[in-house]
């Protein structure tokens with residue numbers, strides 16, 4: 001006998017079997033885990049990232065796990081032509097890649113946020129625009145991976161937060177526009193807390209943030225589920241994202257102070 005949770009998972013697996021899905025930034029971290037879940041569900045998968053050798057490894061693994069088909073496109077997202085990524089049709093577009101960023105004081109280097117906006121935002125816009133005709137036809141879904149840093153200001157992620165807040169503006173407005181146009185394409189914004197992707201950037205954060213990271217495998221599954229269920233937003237981990245978002249709307253100064261206080265500010269490099 002399956003639990004309710006198990007039943008829901010079966011339903012989601014059936015929903016994604018044979019579906020055509022793109023996952024960007026799938027050579028490592030949460031994107032890689034999403035590719036493996038989709039492979040187990042029997043989807044047609046296209047993955048992207050810059051590092052071709054890693055994409056080849058992830059593709060091999062996906063084939064073994066049961067993907068209906070697996071392709072990859074390698075290259076940097078800020079100068080990738082969105083057309084080169086698209087299959088004959090598309091059911092779900094999962095935008096997940098991020099450019100690397102420094103955790104620390106922002107000293108006014110304007111080129112960094114400029115480049116990060118290209119990678120983290122404008123390529124999301126370009127991919128969405130080229131995918132929309134196919135998604136309208138399939139009544140598909142767009143899933144954009146964001147962060148709590150895209151909802152709440154943080155003293156040490158100024159350029160990163162700039163890009164993640166921008167995603168909220170674009171996708172929230174696009175959702176409205178699609179409804180007005182009567183287009184049945186769902187938009188899901190994923191607001192993630194601290195996840196154990198074990199990246200250098202995250203190691204830099206972990207010595208200043210106290211709480212324990214959540215597992216990337218479960219995170220990846222929750223993102224896919226939220227897209228398949230056409231949810232407006234995903235909060236993962238639920239409690240540690242939802243509570244700050246409630247505080248943000250009611251007592252923003254208190255939340256800002258709390259955000260500063262959970263970090264060991266002395267440990268952040270000033271140079």
Ligand SMILES: NC(=O)c1ccc[n+]([C@@H]2O[C@H](COP(=O)([O-])OP(=O)(O)OC[C@H]3O[C@@H](n4cnc5c(N)ncnc54)[C@H](OP(=O)(O)O)[C@@H]3O)[C@@H](O)[C@H]2O)c1
Nearest residue numbers: 025026027028029030049050051076077097098147195197
């Ligand atoms: N980990 C966390 O704690 C956390 C928290 C909140 C939100 N998130 C969000 O979750 C998503 C995934 O993060 P992650 O932790 O899994 O990161 P990750 O392990 O660093 O993965 C990033 C992916 O993006 C690709 N990428 C980087 N720069 C690129 C570029 N210029 N063009 C194309 N692809 C590029 C990387 O592959 P290549 O290097 O091969 O290009 C990699 O596959 C991101 O949107 C991130 O903001 C993560």
Ligand SMILES: *[C@@H]1O[C@H](CO)[C@@H](O)[C@H](O)[C@H]1NC(C)=O
Nearest residue numbers: 138139140183184185186230
């Ligand atoms: C939109 O598409 C989904 C998925 O095909 C479907 O379940 C839903 O009923 C559709 N909604 C409308 C209003 O047509």
